[in-house]
Amino acid sequence: MNSFDIELVSVSKSFAGLPVIQDLNLEIPRGEFVSILGPSGCGKTTTLNMIAGFNTPSLGDIRIRGRSQTRVPPERRNLGLVFQNYALFPHMTVADNVGFGLRMRSTPKAEIEPAVQAALRSVRLDGLGGRYPKALSGGQQQRVALARAIAPRPTVLLLDEPLSNLDLKLREAMRIELKEIHEQLGMTFVYVTHDQEEAMAMSDRIVVMWQGAIAQQGKPDSIYRSPATRFVADFIGRSNVLSVSKSAREAPFLHLTLEGSPIVLRSACVGGAQTIRSCCIRPECIVLLEETQADIVGQNQFDGVVRRIVNLGAHIELLVEIADGLRLTVLIRSGRSSFPPEPGSTVTLGVDPHDVQLLAD
Amino acid sequence: MNGVLSCLFWLAIGVVLAFITLPLAVVVAASLSPSSTVTFLPWDWTLEWFGALLSDRWLQPFLLSFRIATVVAAISGVLGILAAYAIVYEKIPGSALIMAGLLSPLSVPQIVKGVAIVLFLSIIGLQGILGTPALIAAHVVLALPFVTRMAATSLTNFDGNLDRAAQSLGATKRQRLQHIVLPMIKPGVLSGVTFAFIISFNNIPLSVFLVRPGDTTLPIAVINYLEYSLDPVMAAVNVASMIFILTVIFLFEKIGGFSTQLHGGSK
Numbered sequence: 007m008n009s010f011d012i013e014l015v016s017v018s019k020s021f022a023g024l025p026v027i028q029d030l031n032l033e034i035p036r037g038e039f040v041s042i043l044g045p046s047g048c049g050k051t052t053t054l055n056m057i058a059g060f061n062t063p064s065l066g067d068i069r070i071r072g073r074s075q076t077r078v079p080p081e082r083r084n085l086g087l088v089f090q091n092y093a094l095f096p097h098m099t100v101a102d103n104v105g106f107g108l109r110m111r112s113t114p115k116a117e118i119e120p121a122v123q124a125a126l127r128s129v130r131l132d133g134l135g136g137r138y139p140k141a142l143s144g145g146q147q148q149r150v151a152l153a154r155a156i157a158p159r160p161t162v163l164l165l166d167e168p169l170s171n172l173d174l175k176l177r178e179a180m181r182i183e184l185k186e187i188h189e190q191l192g193m194t195f196v197y198v199t200h201d202q203e204e205a206m207a208m209s210d211r212i213v214v215m216w217q218g219a220i221a222q223q224g225k226p227d228s229i230y231r232s233p234a235t236r237f238v239a240d241f242i243g244r245s246n247v248l249s250v251s252k253s254a255r256e257a258p259f260l261h262l263t264l265e266g267s268p269i270v271l272r273s274a275c276v277g278g279a280q281t282i283r284s285c286c287i288r289p290e291c292i293v294l295l296e297e298t299q300a301d302i303v304g305q306n307q308f309d310g311v312v313r314r315i316v317n318l319g320a321h322i323e324l325l326v327e328i329a330d331g332l333r334l335t336v337l338i339r340s341g342r343s344s345f346p347p348e349p350g351s352t353v354t355l356g357v358d359p360h361d362v363q364l365l366a367d
Numbered sequence: 368m369n370g371v372l373s374c375l376f377w378l379a380i381g382v383v384l385a386f387i388t389l390p391l392a393v394v395v396a397a398s399l400s401p402s403s404t405v406t407f408l409p410w411d412w413t414l415e416w417f418g419a420l421l422s423d424r425w426l427q428p429f430l431l432s433f434r435i436a437t438v439v440a441a442i443s444g445v446l447g448i449l450a451a452y453a454i455v456y457e458k459i460p461g462s463a464l465i466m467a468g469l470l471s472p473l474s475v476p477q478i479v480k481g482v483a484i485v486l487f488l489s490i491i492g493l494q495g496i497l498g499t500p501a502l503i504a505a506h507v508v509l510a511l512p513f514v515t516r517m518a519a520t521s522l523t524n525f526d527g528n529l530d531r532a533a534q535s536l537g538a539t540k541r542q543r544l545q546h547i548v549l550p551m552i553k554p555g556v557l558s559g560v561t562f563a564f565i566i567s568f569n570n571i572p573l574s575v576f577l578v579r580p581g582d583t584t585l586p587i588a589v590i591n592y593l594e595y596s597l598d599p600v601m602a603a604v605n606v607a608s609m610i611f612i613l614t615v616i617f618l619f620e621k622i623g624g625f626s627t628q629l630h631g632g633s634k
């Protein structure tokens with residue numbers, strides 16, 4: 007047997023003839039925290055619903071622990087589900103909500119009570135079992151929903167944008183807590199979200215979806231460092247995506263001529279043989295060079311005019327025009343720069359060739 | 368400007384409330400009248416007319432109405448839930464058409480319906496069921512749109528994620544209906560059933576065609592009595608049935624009283 011909890015094998019799904027998911031292949035190893043990340047309409051919720059069994063794939067197969075789930079109804083898949091709107095049963099107390107899954111499986115009464123207490127303790131809600139959901143805050147309700155889903159010890163926990171209804175501060179606190187709960191339970195988590203920060207903060211692995219297909223998957227930092235496509239570069243974090251008109255290899259660098267300008271960028275990335283049409287540079291990878299700074303061998307350098315300055319507190323964001331119509335967003339630490347640039351002033355930018363990433367489209 | 372508007376608002380509310388309550392107050396006053404002509408003086412009143420209600424003349428029609436209304440409420444409650452379940456929850460084909468059909472009795476005048484039912488029963492040779500069985504059937508037809516509508520509204524507002532949550536927790540369809548769907552739509556169904564009870568208990572236009580002589584429902588007995596006399600007994604009957612209806616509403620409200628838990632629950 008393999009160690010995958012969930013496998014999607016060539017799964018396609020169309021609604022009323024419109025393809026929503028196209029030939030999706032995904033393997034989720036046991037115990038991993040996997041985020042399915044994408045903008046609304048990318049098919050991530052449909053994918054989750056197919057795993058949960060509420061939607062049936064038009065083509066392909068879904069396996070849970072190696073077993074095909076095609077004929078298994080949602081109530082027999084032993085999955086936990088957490089919804090964005092909590093979906094707590096309003097006519098039951100918190101304890102009855104959490105114990106619901108166990109009661110439905112005819113667990114002996116003597117075992118339900120300790121299991122409910124344990125689940126409530128793991129979400130830090132001990133002592134609130136007697137309350138009704140409406141007496142709790144949004145954050146508490148979401149914890150109850152989490153406790154309810156994990157109490158029957160499901161194979162996999164599916165979470166559908168569970169933090170989207172919470173305010174920012176609470177959301178950030180819950181990220182850490184969710185991660186801790188994941189580590190403590192050792193259960194496989196599949197987390198659907200459109201919030202890339204959330205996915206970056208918690209996941210062992212991120213699956214970026216776009217237009218019903220996987221755009222890229224990998225560890226959060228490898229996706230951030232080397233996005234594969236324009237879409238991923240744009241969607242995950244911020245980046246300067248630049249169109250390339252011509253590329254030529256001159257070892258050890260790849261020389262990229264930017265479209266509509268004479269600027270040539272050196273990239274240390276080993277690209278494929280095919281023609282390169284675009285590349286990207288993260289705003290924080292661009293440095294402001296002082297005149298006295300010596301040329302670093304191989305570093306890209308170009309002059310530009312500062313067009314706009316946005317103070318973000320810890321950082322300062324500059325918009326620098328390096329050629330006609332070609333503007334780069336630059337992120338520098340505030341307080342560090344000894345020469346605070348003025349709008350309209352000329353600056354010299356430096357980019358390490360390793361930070362010029364090649365994109366596939 | 369706002370002051371004027373607010374004055375008009377409260378004035379309008381006052382007039383409407385007065386219009387609703389004053390006639391009732393008159394009936395209550397009349398039922399306490401010491402003389403057999405209807406008068407009322409605050410320092411001079413009696414409860415003796417209510418004593419007259421304990422005679423068979425009023426008790427028999429009351430018990431008949433009560434029995435019919437209870438059966439009608441029960442039958443239309445069950446049928447209404449089933450109809451709403453099929454139409455809203457299962458979304459069977461043609462559900463909009465079925466809903467329209469179930470609501471159609473609302474658009475036919477009751478007198479017309481009464482005549483139609485009598486003619487229909489005699490044509491198919493079932494005039495033998497006139498009386499209680501026909502009354503129950505006719506009242507169910509009349510009450511069903513209300514119960515179905517209420518149950519359907521509750522089911523429409525029912526958050527499908529609750530059902531999915533229960534399903535993911537291992538609940539079979541039967542378990543979900545029992546533990547989630549029915550408790551959630553209970554308040555709506557109960558208010559529909561209350562309507563059904565009241566509609567049946569108060570009905571005149573249909574019942575007048577369907578009662579058997581000598582075995583009448585309370586409203587028909589009142590109509591019959593009214594033809595000969597207008598006295599405080601009349602008023603006492605009406606006050607008593609008003610109190611009875613209010614009690615019924617109160618009791619149903621109590622049974623469905625957990626509705627307060629639902630408001631602001633899973634939002």
